[in-house]
């Protein structure tokens with residue numbers, strides 16, 4: 001926004017105008033008197049004297065009104081300035097809410113002026129501060145976590161559910177993909193792509209099954225691939241799961257069906273019509289794959305419809321010391 005002139009400058013400018021006006025009056029009166037002195041006419045002298053009193057009266061009124069108006073101007077400018085300050089301090093911090101849509105208390109023009117700014121303000125990346133670390137320590141950031149806390153980033157986003165209600169979202173991802181994930185989330189939000197919940201898995205005590213049953217979208221959750229010393233892609237914060245209930249993981253091992261979450265049976269039929277379904281070539285698929293992620297829905301021997309991950313060969317460059 002362009003810089004506004006200060007109230008005092010504005011007031012002084014108006015005062016100066018009034019003084020010019022008064023000065024002009026004085027010039028008119030003095031030239032009148034001079035003309036009459038030269039002509040030495042009694043009639044003109046009388047007119048000049050009465051003219052002088054009228055002019056002096058007008059001059060006094062002008063100065064009085066001018067002064068008052070200038071003071072009013074200063075007062076008014078102060079008032080509008082105060083109102084602006086009050087409006088700024090009233091900008092709400094949107095609270096994390098389970099079900100209630102995040103809303104803005106902006107109104108009218110102020111809302112329009114600040115709309116772009118407030119959206120940008122809601123999409124940001126932060127290091128793992130002590131406050132954030134306290135939320136994940138011993139949960140998604142397990143005691144045996146081999147990844148450094150400095151390798152992770154906290155992402156704050158907005159997202160919309162299937163009914164168009166707006167929510168705040170939080171996610172922890174690897175620093176290498178933080179910018180890309182933030183950009184994807186912003187584009188999904190702007191396109192009204194429905195995502196029901198984006199909460200830290202720590203709110204579910206870092207239990208994936210509980211988080212998935214709640215259709216939560218998340219990324220970092222440290223763990224080794226069972227029975228190995230391999231860190232899973234989620235353990236690196238290099239895999240993102242979206243709308244997990246409606247986009248389950250499915251595999252058959254030795255004739256036994258593995259379905260995660262266990263409640264996702266109705267959503268295994270990928271031809272059926274239901275909300276939050278990720279499909280090949282939908283916006284979510286496109287945005288993630290454009291950034292180099294691989295979609296688990298494309299895999300042959302297992303399906304992970306919720307899952308987007310960075311391929312091994314890229315991770316090997318970032319983390320050559322890790323077994324992949």
Ligand SMILES: [Zn+2]
Pocket residue numbers: 234239240241304306307308
């Ligand atoms: Zn996953």
